[in-house]
Amino acid sequence: MEKEETLGKSDKRAFEKKLKSNQKLALERIYRLFELAGSNEKYSKRYLMLAKRIGEKTRTSIPKKLKQQYCKNCYSMKVACEEKEPFLIIKCKKCGKIKKYGIKEKDHKKTAN
């Protein structure tokens, strides 16, 4: 009985560790896919969709920095960034879609006072 208990515990720990390393790997892949998408316009949509799918599958959120580099509408990497506080405005050069990101989220508490 004792043995079983300890085995169960270590199994759980191993699973958690595995999950984290999976996410780490997923993140590495996502970065790589974004890199590829940026250098190969023809396949950028495919790479970005794949990156998105990896993120969903492994429950890894795509870093904000990367999210701001492509258009969610047409998956083009040709976007123009413009800072207009408190927003970061991303405009797609291909389809004209405009996306706003809040850039002062983390300082929100500070500025509230």
Ligand SMILES: [Zn+2]
């Ligand atoms: Zn677009």
